[in-house]
Amino acid sequence: MSKYTPSRHNRFASLTRDLPPAKRRMLRRNLMFVTITLSLIGLLTLVAKANAAGGAYVVDDGTINAPGECNLDIWYQSLRHQGSNHGAVFSPACTFAGLPWLQVGAAIERSREDGHGETQLSPQLKAQLWNREDLGLQLALATSAHFALNRGHAFDGGDISLPLTYQPLQSLRLNFNAGWAHAYDDGQQNHHWTWGSGFEYDLGERLTLVAERYGQRGGEQAWQAGPRLHLGANLDLDLVLGGQLNEGRDRWLTSGATLRF
Structure with missing residues (x-):
């Protein structure tokens, strides 16, 4: 007589039976991404080089794309304890050969929070101000504006920052940002360093x-961290865990990819 062995699906269902449906769906998506990521680590055989932080990371670096090169960042983010609150971003950026010191880009974000969806377009410019590879220092000026596409008051704010990258070791890069942000919050204008x-x-x-x-300053503080896998020289995969350090202390999980061409 054969002995019955529960399937993986049935075991997963029994373990998550008491969770709300939204949390079960979020957990299933996160477990699927982690499984794929760990599988790819074992399959990597391509030679790749490390690239500067970008994608879903907020702290910018002091570099821009080489003249004639572009990158495409895509990521999906969801709150760990509120699976119905999530967002997706599609963000291309290019440096043209005729303007080798300027990177032009945009971000299109679709977010959903408390049952309300919103689409935002953010044009972006980033200029290389200083590049001393012999000292391991790069400095840039980055600026962006934000426009909501599905409400009457379209302009949602803007920001400007000075990203600085210092590379003391071949394997280590340190990024520092200082800037200013202007935003509309429920009709009120807010300014923050x-x-x-x-x-x-x-x-x-x-x-x-x-x-x-x-x-x-006087507002939100947060952190993010995670591994970045290099699939060859032109594709990176990110798995990012983040959280607030004040107020509600929300946590989120982000999966993303960066393609260079």
Whole structure:
């Protein structure tokens, strides 16, 4: 007589039976991404190089794309304890050969919070101010504006910052940001000085650890951290855990990809 063995699906269902449906769906998505990520680590055989922080990370770096090159960042983010609150971002950026010191980009974000969805468009400019590879220092000026596409008052704010990158070691990069942000919050205009710091540490050619802390003076403070997998020279995958350090102390999980071409 054969002995019955529960399937993986049935075991997962029994373990998550008491969770609300939204949390079960969020847990299933997160477990699927982690499984795929861990599987890819074992399959990596391509040679790759580390690249500067970007994608879902907030702290910017002091570099821009090489002239004639572009990158495409895509990421999806969801709150750990509120699966109905989530967002997705599509963000291309290019440096043209005729303007080798200027990177032009945009971000399109679709978010949903408490049952309400919103789409936001953010044009972005980033200029290289100083690049001393012999000293391991790069400085840039980054600015962006934000426009909501589905409400009457479209302009939602803007920000400007000075990202600085210092590379004391071949495997370590330190990023520092100082800036200013203007935003509309329920019809009120708010101005904040912003700051951020982070690091990228290469664990070999195929894996980089990234961590950052950032905030606004008198406002939100948060952190993010996670591994970055390098699939060849042109594709990175990110798995990012983040959380607030004040107020509600929300936590979120982000999965993303960066393609260079």
